[in-house]
Amino acid sequence: MGEGAAAADGPDFSLGVSVADMADGAILSGRVGAAPALLIRRGDEFSIIGSACTHYQGPLGEGLVVADTIRCPWHHACFSLRDGRALRAPALDPIPCWRAERRGDLVFAMETIDLSTPERAAPPTLGRVVVIGGGAAGLAAVHELREQGYSGALVMVSADDAAPYDRPNLSKDYLAGSAPEDWLPLRPRDYYEERRIELLLATKVRAIAPGARLVSLEHGEPLRYDALLLATGAEPVRLTIPGAELPHVHYLRSLADSRALIAAAARATRVAVIGASFIGLEAAAALRERGLEVHVVAPDATPMQKTLGEDIGRLVHATHEAHGVVFHLCESVMAIGADHVALASGARVPADLVVVGVGVRPLTRLAEEAGLAVDRGVLVDEYLETSARGVFAAGDIARWPDRRSGERIRIEHFVTAERQGQTAARNILGAKEPFEAPPFFWSRHYDMTIAYVGHAGAWDRVEIVGDLEKRDCIVTYFSRDHRMATATIGRDLDNLRVEAELEASTGG
Structure with a gap:
């Protein structure tokens, strides 16, 4: 980059x-x-x-x-x-x-062309906006509020001790050692002061009270709000097997996690990555670039098959093997020892470092305890508003009605989180703008980047145009002859064209 x-x-x-x-x-x-x-x-x-x-x-x-x-x-x-x-x-x-x-x-x-524009008046009832969450959705929301001319009080509450940062880089260039840490902040620290954004870091929220429009903190005075955005994100699913709490077992979600993993990698020689997820395989690639011996253990027969299908999954598998990664597929880990992981088959994989990437779960506790509608995520309408008036949700926790699939979906992608934050901000200001942007993400494995647009929870047909082995292809996922999503390798312009076509099909 x-x-x-x-x-x-x-x-x-x-x-x-x-x-x-x-x-x-x-x-x-x-x-x-x-x-x-x-x-x-x-x-x-x-x-x-x-x-x-x-x-x-x-x-x-x-x-x-x-x-x-x-x-x-x-x-x-x-x-x-x-x-x-x-x-x-x-x-x-x-x-x-x-x-x-x-x-x-x-x-x-x-x-x-001068971009400076006079501030627009905010709705008269909007005195303070509070954003809970210091990730991509929260930062995009506070930025958009100011861009739209909102001049009222604006508070961002984050449990993280670092200001909002580029989370995708944690498992890519930063972990590999090819990107400095000063690339990570999404905004410089003086940005928040200049934009009059009160940034409360390392601050946990105890509860929200939609009826009273109050946010209670674990420490400090409660915050009154006129509009609230929940952007609390997700947390890694943690193993409960013997040895899961050993100090050389790491998860990768936050900047602190990535720093700790980099420090541990400097002392390690062999790493076992549990889970062939995007995070797991990106971490495997980054740690190989640091020179570690890497083993990946996963229950799947093909990596990433559930999201990308067998064809791209086999290519990802072969790409990692070509870089020296050893796979243990159709396997599960039964226990973690000080210098190995024990598999269900009875085999042992030597490892003095373990990285767990078996998925995440949305942080919905605040919404549940406040009585908001929750079902595998915080339920929102097309405007990203929850069941409580004046309370919006965006990012990994939001489950919204998707017009393309006809279903409610929840997406754990950085770009989608940011775009939802932007839409929620405009709707906080009264825009009544449906969220219809097609989901988009990218995943990099060594010198191969996969771009994916749309959402295919399931499909009954896959069409491949181009040459998969030459990493020059378009892979389209259909359900009942309806295009649901497209993945491309080496075809960035085609990926953009698909995004534009998906937008046109729904007005998004």
């Missing part, structure tokens, strides 16, 4: 560039002075924007233009072509945007 910014070469748009032969929808790379830029044609309209996504510097020139937006090919951030504003997570910051002026067959980059 961080390699997507283009060099400032090509035509200088400030000096004018001919567009006579530029096709509708074309993207031309160039610069405005020394700044890398893109010129985009949409009919008789031209836009000039910065060339790098503000989330990990993805190359927007390789992205997709949809109406008056451009989408990043790496992680599907979305920007306005009219003013450069970040419209959809994971990017929160705008890209540069210049006013384009056409003179005959030439288009010139003029002055930069």
Whole structure:
């Protein structure tokens, strides 16, 4: 990551560039002075924007233009072509945007477009918004509230002792040692003060009282609220087998967890990863890159089969084996010893470090005790509002009505959490905007990245276009001939096209 910014070469748009032969929808790379830029044609309209996504510097020139937006090919951030504003997570910051002026067959980059707008008045009854949870959904929500002009009191309460950070990186580059810790914060610390966001870290919530509109803390005075967002996330499922509490057994959810695992890896030689989940296999890849001997133990016959199917699952399996990972599939761990894990088959896998990745469960206790509707997650309507008026939920805990599948779903993806936080924020301000963004996630295994858009809890047909073995393919999951989701490898632009098509099918 961080390699997507283009060099400032090509035509200088400030000096004018001919567009006579530029096709509708074309993207031309160039610069405005020394700044890398893109010129985009949409009919008789031209836009000039910065060339790098503000989330990990993805190359927007390789992205997709949809109406008056451009989408990043790496992680599907979305920007306005009219003013450069970040419209959809994971990017929160705008890209540069210049006013384009056409003179005959030439288009010139003029002055930069000013994004500063006067504050909009918040609803008169909205005095204080409280967000419980310091993860992706919570941070995106407080950011969007301020972006939308909300100027009232804003409090974020987080049990974590670190300010909101990039959780996906904990099992990827950061764990592998190829990303410094200063990449992780989603916002610098002075951001919260500048935006007048009261950030309460290492603070646990004891209870919420929707009727009285109160949040009770374990320590300190209760917080009154006019609107509340629950974004408490999830916690790892913990093993209860003998040896599960030994000090060399680690889980990976928080920054503290990742730091502890990195420290333990420096003293270890052999690691057993229990579970062939996304977290488990990403951790396996990262620890292999650190030079450890890695064994993966899982009850499945094929890794990731439940989410990605057998074809991609076999490719993931082969990719890890090619990098030296040893699999023990169709196996379960019965006990953990000081230097091994004992399998149900009677075999022992040597290990002086154990990483457990067997899933997570949503943190719904506060909602349950407050009497909110809960069923395998906090139930919300299409606007992400819970059964209590003025209380919203977003992220890993939210279970919402999905128009594509006709079912309620709950998704544990970083980008979905951020986008739900943004939608919830707008609805707190009275927007009445349904949440319809297709779920999207990415998973990286060494030099192979899998991008997945949509949601297929089950399917009856899989269609593969391209070459799976060459890591150049589109894999589509159908249920009753209805496309539910698509996974791509080496086809980022196609993944963006599918996302746009899924949006168009529901108006999302």
